[in-house]
Amino acid sequence: MGLKGKLTAQIEMKAGGDLFHELVRYEPQQIPNISPTTIQGCDLHEGDWGNVGSVYFWKYTLDGKQGVAKDVIESIDEEKKSMTFKVIEGDLMKLYKAFKVGFHVDTHGGIDLVTWTLEYEKLNDDVEEPLSMLGFCIKLAKDVEAHHLKAT
Template sequence: MGLHGKLVSAIEFKAGGDVFHELFRHKPHDISTMSPGIVQGCDLHEGEFGHVGSIICWTYTHDGKEKKAKEVIQAIDEEKKLIQFKMIEGDVMELYKDFVITIHVETNGGIDLVTCTFEYEMLNEDVEHPISLLTLFIDLTKDIETHHASKT
């Protein structure tokens, strides 16, 4: 079994791809109000929200346990509505040597798809692929969509 992996999910987002991208880029601290069962907090540790090199710390619930994740924003592409985070500390790093999350929005035929890609390297062959984390992100996306749909 290889230690490197890549998981991708693409889910339709009816509340508008621009809304989703702007939220993750400029207002990630608002996500906890949209999905309090998953995200309890998002704090800026260094830099500014929405800028490459900035460091963000998330508090979230996964598998019934409160966890932390510290990430650096590695890349932003406004044209592709893309933001990429590299995990630098936290619970995920206890299992993975490398963990990069790329979130982008594609619009095709008037349908916005939120695509989340996890690229990772496991510390050893006993580590499971982060499928439950990807499911958590899908659930988070649905919560954000529901929150924005209720405003229209």
């Protein structure tokens, strides 16, 4: 079994992928208000909101357990409406040597799709694939969608 892996999931975003991208890029500190069972906090530690190189500190709940993560925005592509975060500290680093979370927004036939990608390197073969983290990302997107649909 390999230590490196990549998981991908795609979800339709009825509220509009642009809204999702703009929220995560420019106002991630609002996410705890939108998805409080998933994310309980997002603080800026270095840089400016929504800029490459900025460092965020997240408080979250995964599989019923409280967790924290510090990550750096590794890349942003406005044209593709994509962002990649590299986890540099926190609970995930107890299991993974490297962990990246990215998303991008595509439009196909008038339907916006958010695609999540997790890239990781496990510390050893005993570490499970991060399927629950992929489910966490899907739930976050659904919560953002429900919030925006309710607000319109």
